[in-house]
Amino acid sequence: MRRAHAMPFGAEMTAGGTRFALWAPTAQDVSLLLDGAEIPMPEAQGGWREFVAPSARAGSRYGFRIDGKLVVPDPASRWQPDDVHGLSQVIDPRAYDWSDAGWKGRPWEETVLYELHVGTVTREGTFAALTGKLDALKETGITAIEFMPIADFPGRRGWGYDGVLPFAPDAAYGAPDDLKRLIDRAHVIGMMVFLDVVYNHFGPSGNYLHAYAEKFFTDRHQTPWGAGINFDGTNGRTVRDFFVHNALYWLEEYHIDGLRLDAVHAILDDSETHILGEIATRARNAFPDREIHLVLENDANEARWLERGRDHRPKLYTAQWNDDLHHCWHTLLTGESDGYYVDYAVRLLERLGRALAEGFVYQGEGSAHRQGEPRGEPSKHLPPSAFISFLQNHDQIGNRAYGDRLTSLTPPERLSLARAGLLLAPQIPLIFMGEEWASSTPFLFFVDFSDDEPLAKAVREGRRREFAAFRSFGEHGEVREIPDPTREDSLRQSCLDWSEATLEPHAGALAETRTLLAIRQREIVPLTLTRFRGAAYREPEPGVLDVVWQFDGGTLRLLANFSDAGAEVQLDESLHLIWQSPGIVRDESVSLPSWAGLFAKGTAG
Known part of the structure; x- marks a missing residue:
């Protein structure tokens, strides 16, 4: 092929x-x-x-x-x-002669995403080295890997969000055929491959379009990176084609299964058909016989892009990263309430319940962090599979001053409950590389600008200003210097140590992840493959959250006690437990110790 x-x-x-x-x-x-x-x-x-x-x-x-x-x-x-x-x-x-001619993809509901950075997921930092890890990921229960952007960026190290040549896999990771062999192997073992693409801006170094195609950009739209991309003005057709073809190129030439479009709230387009709509329509029409999954990162919480048709399949986009749900979990687990977490610290369990049951926390309400500005659209009607949930990702770790993972921020028993909440809830779960074994490796921000480049100084100073809004980081910064993102050591410190997974407490965390993902495939996926009927949440007593999801195939219920004291709750005898925390006693009622929970299922009707 x-x-x-x-x-x-x-x-x-x-x-x-x-x-x-x-x-x-x-x-x-x-x-x-x-x-x-x-x-x-x-x-x-x-x-x-x-x-x-x-x-x-x-x-x-x-x-x-x-x-x-x-x-x-x-x-x-x-x-x-x-x-x-x-x-x-x-x-x-x-x-390149592909061996996956029969691969058509997998249903979206089966997805367990594993976000990774090619340059740090292994010590070698190459496509070839990552290929050797695929079998281990499959054994864990991962069904899809998702690359952070691999489009060519300046230098040998970087997160990829400052890419400038969106059709070229970065040479630091290997040749195009190395990437194809990786994707080919993933498909052979039944694993999907997703790619993070950036269509909202180009990086500051290596973008030469201004020298010969000034009309590629427009001053009518301003973004955090300067003049917007000209999707809707004179000559906009050629600009639109550039990005539409980029999406089709990865889906066809590299046989990618899905795309994650970065920060689409910063894609400004006043056309009658927004570029997001055109990309999705063209992609779905081009590959009608394949399972193509299109994912958004959208700070505006615009549910309109996630609507389902009469067949209950996505009309345009399959799902969105749900930052609201992450922020609720993070605030609950760490107690942090500065920066954007201020929007979640009040009525925290109510907001966590709403995110689990309805998708967005902010569905048009005003945001305190944004000085009262309304945010979001109603999302209660959407199925849980329209949302990707996570406890950690590249942003939420790497955009901390020291790249801290949750393992260093919260006690293991609390993290254990949250892990079950992530992997057994009906949303699509995302795990950040190494999270499956509670890796101790930080994930720092890093770029490859030399000291004599003005960009190097700008990145260092910008990094320090960014953390000024977070009191906790500022306090730490007085004692411990924020790592310099321009130093190669920032990448080296971020490389995963896979040998950790064989040692305690990491081996225990890995075993727990595998058990939860096995339960997910056996108990949760069959439910989510049936039609969603709705969900509800309540707080039966302070610190206790009760969430119920209804599907044609049956009922799923989460009961969790996040208080410091034990709690007694009622559980319908017709429900059977599929997972519970240690120490739970079920008699006439259910005794939930502090920071303990359970998932239970019931039959349809």
Whole structure:
């Protein structure tokens, strides 16, 4: 099986040679640099430059000279062996012979996401090294891995959210065929692969579009990174095509199962059809015979993107990362109430219950953290599978001053209850790499800017300003210096130590995770594959949360005591326990010790 995605830009190998196409509407002069030769590219209609080179082959190096001076890579480059400032390399996508022709994906409800950073999930930090870990992840109960962005970014280390060449897997992790072998192997063992993509901005280093395609951006929209991307103005069609094809490219050429679109609240588009709608529609129409899963990160809590059709399947987007649910769990587990956690510290159990039962906590209410600004849309009608839940992720660990994981912030018995709440609730669970064994490794923020670059100083100072809003970080910062994200050691400290998983207390945490995920696949997934009928929550007594989800296939109930004292609660005798904390006694009522809980199921009707 050979795969390639055809698109109107970039280097495409054809029967008559390799076609090079660049959209450069604001350049006066463009020439193609190809294997040491320089070839003029006359302007065609709409600012396009195109040339077919019969001699170009896979491995040929090329770039473009703009206005006789600046040499730039191809913005649609499939690979950059010498990083974002170097020449691009022609890739023959059909050279790789896939072995997963029968793979159509898996139902969304079966998903257990494992978010990872390729550069730190193993000591080697490569696609090849990660391939060797897939079997262990499958044994744990993981059904899908999700890469943090791998689009080419400046330097050898970074989180990926400052990528500038969105079609090129970063060379620090390996060659394109290394990535394809990883995905191929995942599919062979029944594991899905997701990719985090960034369509709201380009990074500050290595983005040359301003030099020849100023119309790619617009001052009409301002984002945290400067001028917005021009999705809705003159020439917006070409810009839209660039990102639509990027989504289709990963789904087709790399056979990716799903995309997570980063921070879509920062994608500003006044078009009649928002670019988010176009991407989702094009992706679903292009692959009608595959399970394609499209996920949003959306701080605006816009339920409109998550609506289901008459067949109860997603119309556009499959699910959204539910920050509200994370913030409730985090505040409950740690007691932290500064920064954005201030929105969750009041009526905390009520808010946790609402997030578990209805999706968003903020469904149009005003946010204290945002000075009373309303946030969100009603979400109660959506099924739990429209939301991805997590106790930790790259943001919530790495955007702490010291990259602290929950293992260092909360007692293990509390974390154990929250782990069950994550993995047995009907939302789609996400685990951050190493969380399955309660890894002690921090996950720090890191970039690869040299000391003489102004960006290095800006990142260091910006990092310190960011934590000024969090009292706890400020207090620690007086004693312990915040790690320098520009130092290589920040990456090295973040690399997982897989040997931990064989030692206590990590081995115990891993065994617990495996047990919970086995229960999930056996008891929870069959429920969520049936139609959702609604959910409700209540606090039967202070500190106790009771949540009930109704499906055509039956009932799921969570009872949990988060108080410091024991509690007595009633449980319908028709419900059978599928999991409980140690120390729970069930007689005429259920005795719940402090920080203990249970999940129970009932039959339909």
